[in-house]
Amino acid sequence: GEDVEQSLFLSVREGDSSVINCTYTDSSSTYLYWYKQEPGAGLQLLTYIFSNMDMKQDQRLTVLLNKKDKHLSLRIADTQTGDSAIYFCAESPRGSSNTGKLIFGQGTTLQVKP
Amino acid sequence: SQTIHQWPATLVQPVGSPLSLECTVEGTSNPNLYWYRQAAGRGLQLLFYSVGIGQISSEVPQNLSASRPQDRQFILSSKKLLLSDSGFYLCAWSSVDTQYFGPGTRLTVL
Numbered sequence: 021g022e023d024v025e026q027s028l029f030l031s032v033r034e035g036d037s038s039v040i041n042c043t044y045t046d047s048s049s050t051y052l053y054w055y056k057q058e059p060g061a062g063l064q065l066l067t068y069i070f071s072n073m074d075m076k077q078d079q080r081l082t083v084l085l086n087k088k089d090k091h092l093s094l095r096i097a098d099t100q101t102g103d104s105a106i107y108f109c110a111e112s113p114r115g116s117s118n119t120g121k122l123i124f125g126q127g128t129t130l131q132v133k134p
Numbered sequence: 135s136q137t138i139h140q141w142p143a144t145l146v147q148p149v150g151s152p153l154s155l156e157c158t159v160e161g162t163s164n165p166n167l168y169w170y171r172q173a174a175g176r177g178l179q180l181l182f183y184s185v186g187i188g189q190i191s192s193e194v195p196q197n198l199s200a201s202r203p204q205d206r207q208f209i210l211s212s213k214k215l216l217l218s219d220s221g222f223y224l225c226a227w228s229s230v231d232t233q234y235f236g237p238g239t240r241l242t243v244l
Contacts, residue, residue: 120166
């Protein structure tokens with residue numbers, strides 16, 4: 021079945037790089053996404069990558085996609101205390117083009133220590 | 135630009151009382167709409183989605199129902215709330231693949 025797995029917790033020091041990892045099961049997914057959720061707020065779309073790309077960079081964020089291993093990662097350079105949040109990985113599985121349904125991971129809580 | 139609104143932001147209700155949460159989207163037409171519940175700040179559970187007016191698909195059997203009376207309005211309801219209905223309810227919209235989320239409603243059932 022469709023599944024997205026993430027580690028639950030990551031702690032880094034301010035100024036270090038953070039790497040949040042995700043594995044997914046549907047190799048035919050069209051897009052893969054990273055969302056950020058701050059406490060008490062909705063999910064904010066951070067970035068997404070099309071499945072025929074290997075890498076996407078947007079300022080401090082770098083997304084790497086390994087289709088062979090079905091592995092997605094989000095690297096945050098120069099992590100700041102404002103980056104503390106829950107990060108969700110999501111995929112758009114096969115057959116979802118009409119409904120727009122996404123499959124979400126359980127979220128990784130990023131703790132940034134000053 | 136598109137915006138999505140949810141209200142109320144927070145709600146405290148007694149067990150057995152009715153519920154109505156509202157979600158509206160501006161700046162787009164014929165969006166797909168979604169209701170999620172998030173327990174204890176963790177994963178998202180998709181409750182309902184809608185691809186058009188009056189079209190509702192339920193993902194899990196539960197004490198809740200959804201309706202879409204207008205193109206950009208999505209309502210989550212219950213006739214009698216249970217303690218287990220407590221959580222953070224998120225509405226989202228999409229045009230093709232990408233979903234955009236509202237600010238959420240924190241529901242506490244006592």
